Amino acid sequence: MSTVLELRGVSKSFGAHRAADNVSFSIEKGCLFALVGPSGCGKTTTLRMVAGFESPDSGDVILNGQRINDLPPYRRNVSTVFQSYALFPHLTARENIEFGLQRAGAKDLAGPVAKMIELLSLHGKQDRRPAQLSGGEKQRVALARSLVIEPDVLLLDEPLSALDPNLRKQVRLELKALQRRTGITFVMVTHDRDEALSMADQIGIMNRGNLEQVGSPRELYLQPATRFVAGFLGSVNWMGEVGVRPECVRVESEASSRSRAAVVRDVVFLGNCTHVISRLDSGEEVLAEIAGSGVLFSAGQSVHLSWNTTDELRPRS
Amino acid sequence: MERLRFWFLAPSRLLMAVLFGAPLAIVFFYGLLTRGTYGGQSFPLTDENFARLADPLYLTILLRSFWLAGLATALCVLMGFPLALFIARSGSRKNLFLHLVMLPFWTSFLVRTYAWMFLLRDTGLINTVLQSAGLIHEPLPLLYNDIAVVIGLVYGYLPFMVLPIFSTLERLDPALLEAAADLGARPLSALWRVTLPLTRPGMVAGSLLDFIPCLGAYLTPDLLGGGKSIMIGNLIQNQFTSARDWPFGSALSLALTAIVMVLLWQFLRRKGESFL
Numbered sequence: 001m002s003t004v005l006e007l008r009g010v011s012k013s014f015g016a017h018r019a020a021d022n023v024s025f026s027i028e029k030g031c032l033f034a035l036v037g038p039s040g041c042g043k044t045t046t047l048r049m050v051a052g053f054e055s056p057d058s059g060d061v062i063l064n065g066q067r068i069n070d071l072p073p074y075r076r077n078v079s080t081v082f083q084s085y086a087l088f089p090h091l092t093a094r095e096n097i098e099f100g101l102q103r104a105g106a107k108d109l110a111g112p113v114a115k116m117i118e119l120l121s122l123h124g125k126q127d128r129r130p131a132q133l134s135g136g137e138k139q140r141v142a143l144a145r146s147l148v149i150e151p152d153v154l155l156l157d158e159p160l161s162a163l164d165p166n167l168r169k170q171v172r173l174e175l176k177a178l179q180r181r182t183g184i185t186f187v188m189v190t191h192d193r194d195e196a197l198s199m200a201d202q203i204g205i206m207n208r209g210n211l212e213q214v215g216s217p218r219e220l221y222l223q224p225a226t227r228f229v230a231g232f233l234g235s236v237n238w239m240g241e242v243g244v245r246p247e248c249v250r251v252e253s254e255a256s257s258r259s260r261a262a263v264v265r266d267v268v269f270l271g272n273c274t275h276v277i278s279r280l281d282s283g284e285e286v287l288a289e290i291a292g293s294g295v296l297f298s299a300g301q302s303v304h305l306s307w308n309t310t311d312e313l314r315p316r317s
Numbered sequence: 318m319e320r321l322r323f324w325f326l327a328p329s330r331l332l333m334a335v336l337f338g339a340p341l342a343i344v345f346f347y348g349l350l351t352r353g354t355y356g357g358q359s360f361p362l363t364d365e366n367f368a369r370l371a372d373p374l375y376l377t378i379l380l381r382s383f384w385l386a387g388l389a390t391a392l393c394v395l396m397g398f399p400l401a402l403f404i405a406r407s408g409s410r411k412n413l414f415l416h417l418v419m420l421p422f423w424t425s426f427l428v429r430t431y432a433w434m435f436l437l438r439d440t441g442l443i444n445t446v447l448q449s450a451g452l453i454h455e456p457l458p459l460l461y462n463d464i465a466v467v468i469g470l471v472y473g474y475l476p477f478m479v480l481p482i483f484s485t486l487e488r489l490d491p492a493l494l495e496a497a498a499d500l501g502a503r504p505l506s507a508l509w510r511v512t513l514p515l516t517r518p519g520m521v522a523g524s525l526l527d528f529i530p531c532l533g534a535y536l537t538p539d540l541l542g543g544g545k546s547i548m549i550g551n552l553i554q555n556q557f558t559s560a561r562d563w564p565f566g567s568a569l570s571l572a573l574t575a576i577v578m579v580l581l582w583q584f585l586r587r588k589g590e591s592f593l
Binding site for chain 1: 490492493495496497498499500501502503506510511514515
């Protein structure tokens with residue numbers, strides 16, 4: 001595996017606002033990388049610096065071993081799928097897909113375009129203008145338009161946010177399959193942790209301009225480096241320096257060697273699981289997510305909570 | 318619902334009938350009358366005035382008007398687009414420049430046209446400066462010709478081109494230009510392939526706003542063209558003043574109105590088909 005894209009100590013400020021602060025990461029060729037974080041965390045700014053729409057105040061953006069900081073967007077072999085898709089409204093779907101090939105002076109337009117129309121199931125839509133396409137079709141045209149020029153890296157800015165919520169889960173899988181099939185490196189930005197966890201090979205979590213941690217979804221979820229990462233990817237019960245995820249907490253009526261005594265405050269039935277909220281004798285509230293309907297427990301009941309030490313999260317900060 | 322629609326539209330319909338329909342009917346009626354021996358007009362009704370429109374003399378003037386108005390409009394597009402683009406991309410000074418474009422409207426068009434006469438005449442600013450700089454020995458014939466008329470028309474109607482183009486540029490999604498650059502388009506290529514086609518509706522609207530008044534212009538050709546560069550507006554004006562032929566003037570006016578209406582109708586029909 002070789003590195004296709006690398007950021008080294010990249011910072012960018014807008015006035016007094018530090019959008020990206022000393023961000024460094026590297027991305028392996030052919031993987032799907034997700035930059036995740038709450039809105040305003042700097043993930044979109046970071047993506048735009050890779051595309052060339054913003055230039056870093058300091059640090060280097062390196063594509064295939066070449067520093068590209070000073071290259072304008074039209075000289076970088078990266079391509080962006082915009083959040084709003086930004087399809088050219090005066091061109092048909094086919095002309096949109098041809099646009100990048102024509103700019104590159106390609107002789108054969110029909111071959112690659114037909115391949116993209118096939119790959120993204122756009123048959124019968126080629127001659128429509130963007131206004132005559134559905135949201136999902138627009139997204140596929142935007143993907144085709146970017147993929148057809150075979151970029152080293154495809155950048156996707158919140159690729160699912162403009163879609164109908166019912167469609168999103170399906171498109172997650174389709175996008176991931178598309179990435180596998182084309183073998184092109186995808187870098188996507190999202191604020192949705194489920195999207196990142198379900199799609200990405202590697203995730204970078206950003207908060208207030210800082211890249212908090214980079215790793216596989218499992219690493220980040222099971223061994224978060226910071227409290228922010230732990231909390232962003234799922235609920236955590238914090239007891240001092242130690243955190244336990246609700247699904248790792250066992251609720252039992254009998255005491256065991258490592259269990260801690262607690263009193264049930266509330267039981268919330270959620271269908272596929274039940275939330276048992278109880279208070280430890282030491283005062284902390286603990287949320288336990290247990291399988292089943294939870295009929296064994298009721299408010300005011302004395303219970304015993306336990307978990308495996310291997311399930312404890314111990315972030316550095 | 319239908320009743321409500323009727324009553325809401327009633328004031329506009331009334332206004333159009335009184336201020337547009339009725340005067341047009343009067344003009345049409347005058348066009349059917351016979352010219353009196355000492356000016357004025359009288360019965361019997363005749364179609365002679367409309368028949369005279371086909372006279373090659375008047376057709377030539379009509380064609381000249383089309384040519385000059387078309388040339389002025391084309392020059393306005395060529396000058397208006399870069400100017401509108403410059404204003405749209407000038408950030409915080411955008412409003413200042415827009416106000417400068419509209420500033421001439423604060424003075425009378427007549428006064429501004431006179432100002433052009435002072436600039437263009439033989440002893441005017443341009444010729445004086447060029448002569449004292451030794452660049453020319455004889456004054457250039459700048460005034461009282463077609464060029465002067467076109468200059469005057471372009472000057473007068475350029476703002477009506479700049480404003481609609483500016484407003485379409487303002488509505489252009491900046492992401493489209495980013496997408497163009499992202500797909501490898503250099504700035505000039507993006508301008509040609511994305512900005513220009515998407516600004517076309519503004520150019521078409523601006524062209525209508527320029528071409529129609531230019532076609533009927535009479536002040537500019539009268540002052541800057543002297544008697545030599547006559548347009549259909551001057552011809553109409555002459556019929557109502559020195560020629561004292563109101564019936565023929567009315568027929569000419571109606572012909573001009575009809576031409577403009579056909580142009581507008583074509584425009585609206587096309588607009589329905591276009592992508593915007």
